[in-house]
Amino acid sequence: MPFDAEAVRREFPILSRRVHGKPLVYLDSAASAQKPRTVIDAMVRAMEHSYANVHRGLHTLANETTEAYEAARGKAAALIGAETNEVVWTKGGTEAINLVASGLGADLKAGDEILLTEMEHHANIVPWHFLRERQGVVLRFAPITDDGRLDLEAFRNLLNERTKVVAFSHMSNVLGTVNPAAEFVALAHAAGALTLIDGCQAIVHEQVDVKALDTDFYVFSGHKLYGPTGVGVLYGKAERLAALRPYQGGGEMIGVVTQENITYADPPHRFEAGTPPIVEVIGLGAAIDWLTALDRPAIVAHEARLYARVSEGLAGANWLRVLGEAPGKGAIFAFTVEGAHAHDVAQILDRYGVAVRAGTHCAEPLMRRFGVTSSARASFALYNTLDEADSFVDALTRTQAFFA
Numbered sequence: 405m406p407f408d409a410e411a412v413r414r415e416f417p418i419l420s421r422r423v424h425g426k427p428l429v430y431l432d433s434a435a436s437a438q439k440p441r442t443v444i445d446a447m448v449r450a451m452e453h454s455y456a457n458v459h460r461g462l463h464t465l466a467n468e469t470t471e472a473y474e475a476a477r478g479k480a481a482a483l484i485g486a487e488t489n490e491v492v493w494t495k496g497g498t499e500a501i502n503l504v505a506s507g508l509g510a511d512l513k514a515g516d517e518i519l520l521t522e523m524e525h526h527a528n529i530v531p532w533h534f535l536r537e538r539q540g541v542v543l544r545f546a547p548i549t550d551d552g553r554l555d556l557e558a559f560r561n562l563l564n565e566r567t568k569v570v571a572f573s574h575m576s577n578v579l580g581t582v583n584p585a586a587e588f589v590a591l592a593h594a595a596g597a598l599t600l601i602d603g604c605q606a607i608v609h610e611q612v613d614v615k616a617l618d619t620d621f622y623v624f625s626g627h628k629l630y631g632p633t634g635v636g637v638l639y640g641k642a643e644r645l646a647a648l649r650p651y652q653g654g655g656e657m658i659g660v661v662t663q664e665n666i667t668y669a670d671p672p673h674r675f676e677a678g679t680p681p682i683v684e685v686i687g688l689g690a691a692i693d694w695l696t697a698l699d700r701p702a703i704v705a706h707e708a709r710l711y712a713r714v715s716e717g718l719a720g721a722n723w724l725r726v727l728g729e730a731p732g733k734g735a736i737f738a739f740t741v742e743g744a745h746a747h748d749v750a751q752i753l754d755r756y757g758v759a760v761r762a763g764t765h766c767a768e769p770l771m772r773r774f775g776v777t778s779s780a781r782a783s784f785a786l787y788n789t790l791d792e793a794d795s796f797v798d799a800l801t802r803t804q805a806f807f808a
């Protein structure tokens with residue numbers, strides 16, 4: 405049975421609003437997804453009924469909240485096929501990558517190499533640049549092909565005995581390219597490097613199994629996964645987390661503290677200093693419950709239909725340049741319109757009620773690779789409909805007329 409996007413979108417209160425008098429067509433889910441009622445309700449319920457700080461209480465509310473918080477960890481672990489103690493709560497994908505870069509950096513020296521790709525989000529570039537600036541680590545960027553695939557031969561050639569970490573996105577937030585992550589991990593491991601996969605986009609669309617991928621680290625944010633902002637996940641193999649230096653110091657991450665010494669708590673709590681985003685974790689748990697109850701392969705097929713509808717609708721538009729046409733790509737449509745700045749395109753589309761993003765998408769090296777300073781991006785989610793895909797095509801065609 406085809407996926408019923410109409411039924412699902414009714415669960416998202418915000419999707420019934422209007423913008424400039426037009427029905428909202430929300431095509432910015434790759435930046436942040438909207439939230440279903442069940443997530444909103446779970447967070448309100450947590451605050452109205454059972455809220456206290458976690459882990460340190462002996463009273464009922466503290467215990468109930470701790471239980472809900474830790475139960476959510478189990479849900480995140482199940483989502484990616486991990487053990488519960490391999491899931492660290494962070495404030496997002498960005499913090500998770502910073503945590504790993506900072507921890508691994510302690511063991512890197514000048515001349516050690518980190519291999520990234522040309523399609524990375526700044527979140528998976530800048531934390532590694534810190535290591536270049538501070539300790540002389542060398543960054544390498546594996547190139548991509550014109551249609552937006554990683555150049556596997558070049559990737560292989562860049563791996564060498566100095567490569568200590570290979571960090572790459574599972575799915576590009578601009579090109580929509582889905583990388584053959586297990587293959588990259590195997591190549592990296594064969595070269596003796598550790599791997600970090602940025603799953604911020606892929607987790608929304610792919611069924612991720614970190615054990616099958618065999619990656620050392622995998623990160624994602626809650627807010628793109630129909631959950632709240634302020635929470636994300638770092639998965640690390642148990643032995644990797646055990647070997648990783650703590651990131652921030654404070655309450656809850658310690659064993660014993662004296663004036664002379666400290667010892668640390670075991671992972672994952674070692675990496676969760678201070679009061680965590682309790683309500684957000686509970687909200688993300690609700691989002692995971694909600695998403696995993698849906699037919700995920702049907703969602704992928706639905707999103708592919710949306711992308712195909714847009715591609716067909718705009719086929720032959722000689723004023724349009726699409727960035728990223730890798731086979732099997734996700735439903736992210738990044739584009740430039742001849743003679744128009746992406747910001748102007750996005751603002752005009754907004755007048756038609758169509759929300760798209762424009763700019764560099766936090767991927768400046770990628771923009772440079774394609775010789776553009778910016779692009780617009782329509783990103784599709786499970787709640788978008790074929791009618792909305794048509795509305796986008798229609799609004800974009802009208803928008804282009806302003807610049808013709």
Ligand code: PMP
Nearest residue numbers: 496497498525527577604605625
């Ligand atoms: N990586 C990718 C591929 C992303 O798309 C994003 C969000 N745009 C991030 C990392 C950073 O995620 P966050 O801002 O939620 O930390």
